[in-house]
Amino acid sequence: MVLDDLFLDLHGFIEGVDLALKIEGLNPAGSIKLKAAVGLLDDAERRGLLKPGGRVIESSSGNLGIALSSVCAARGYRFTCVADPNTASASVALIKAFGGQVVIVDQRDANGGFLQSRVDYIQARLRDEPDLLWPNQYANQANPRVHYEHTAASIYKQYLNVDQLFVGAGTTGTLMGCVEYFRRHSPGTRIVAVDTVGSVTFGFPPGRRYIPGLGTSRRPEIFRPGVVDEVVMVPEAQAVQMCRRLAGERGILMGGSTGSVLAAVEQRKAEIPAHATVVAIGPDSGERYLNTLYDDDWVRGHFGFVPDPLTAQQPA
Numbered sequence: 367m368v369l370d371d372l373f374l375d376l377h378g379f380i381e382g383v384d385l386a387l388k389i390e391g392l393n394p395a396g397s398i399k400l401k402a403a404v405g406l407l408d409d410a411e412r413r414g415l416l417k418p419g420g421r422v423i424e425s426s427s428g429n430l431g432i433a434l435s436s437v438c439a440a441r442g443y444r445f446t447c448v449a450d451p452n453t454a455s456a457s458v459a460l461i462k463a464f465g466g467q468v469v470i471v472d473q474r475d476a477n478g479g480f481l482q483s484r485v486d487y488i489q490a491r492l493r494d495e496p497d498l499l500w501p502n503q504y505a506n507q508a509n510p511r512v513h514y515e516h517t518a519a520s521i522y523k524q525y526l527n528v529d530q531l532f533v534g535a536g537t538t539g540t541l542m543g544c545v546e547y548f549r550r551h552s553p554g555t556r557i558v559a560v561d562t563v564g565s566v567t568f569g570f571p572p573g574r575r576y577i578p579g580l581g582t583s584r585r586p587e588i589f590r591p592g593v594v595d596e597v598v599m600v601p602e603a604q605a606v607q608m609c610r611r612l613a614g615e616r617g618i619l620m621g622g623s624t625g626s627v628l629a630a631v632e633q634r635k636a637e638i639p640a641h642a643t644v645v646a647i648g649p650d651s652g653e654r655y656l657n658t659l660y661d662d663d664w665v666r667g668h669f670g671f672v673p674d675p676l677t678a679q680q681p682a
């Protein structure tokens with residue numbers, strides 16, 4: 367069910383870098399989060415926490431919600447997704463299409479994000495409805511484990527000698543799974559974590575963020591500090607520019623977190639040795655963002671500029 371062997375050759379897209387992009391957007395349910403959903407539900411079933419007809423609740427800014435609603439539909443569970451105003455309307459529609467319920471929490475937390483508010487909502491529901499299962503992707507080791515077993519293993523199988531691996535950080539499930547795997551099987555691989563300016567995961571100050579996927583307003587429990595080789599913080603405007611450039615130059619439509627990861631490679635290109643094998647993970651594709659990242663009015667409203675259609679750069 368998981369499509370784990372799709373890589374796109376982006377040689378030359380970032381000057382001087384031999385870059386391969388791992389494509390996750392063609393998984394069923396449209397993103398890397400299919401693996402997290404399967405991993406979390408398998409784990410709950412194995413531990414006897416989910417019985418036929420059971421109910422699942424989870425906090426998600428979109429992709430895990432879509433993936434869980436799809437896998438819950440296939441396994442006969444009812445699903446409630448706790449989302450926030452940054453969740454794309456297309457994601458809400460997809461969750462509903464799979465029979466999921468969507469609750470939008472619009473109260474910002476102390477760090478200006480929504481994560482703590484979403485978690486508070488879930489905890490209140492669990493107090494009243496103890497039969498609800500909360501997989502809790504931010505704290506559940508089944509999340510990194512599934513990326514250890516699938517995402518990281520498939521990269522290693524494809525490119526035995528990966529010199530540098532760029533991985534975006536949301537819950538940090540993908541990142542922690544990759545760190546664990548590569549430290550064991552390929553300790554020479556340099557792991558570069560990519561996060562969004564405004565995210566607190568790596569100890570930087572909180573700030574407003576508008577693009578779902580990367581970043582947190584509260585450090586995830588599964589995150590282990592100090593285990594990556596480098597952290598690159600990318601402003602969201604650069605992610606938008608990179609997405610637009612990839613669409614304009616290569617005809618490939620990717621989501622915002624892929625734009626961030628590519629912008630991080632661009633930022634670090636001077637430090638990447640010639641002929642190094644560089645792999646970046648592209649968590650989803652761009653169709654869900656047609657009304658946001660790829661909409662000029664939305665970009666102007668949120669970032670105050672519209673990328674030049676030819677160069678995808680911010681006008682001077």
Ligand SMILES: Cc1ncc(COP(=O)(O)O)c(C=O)c1O
Pocket residue numbers: 397399428429430534535536537538539540541578579580621622623624649650
């Ligand atoms: C588009 C996108 N990119 C990146 C991520 C981050 O992945 P992880 O939660 O494994 O850190 C997510 C997670 O929801 C996502 O939806």
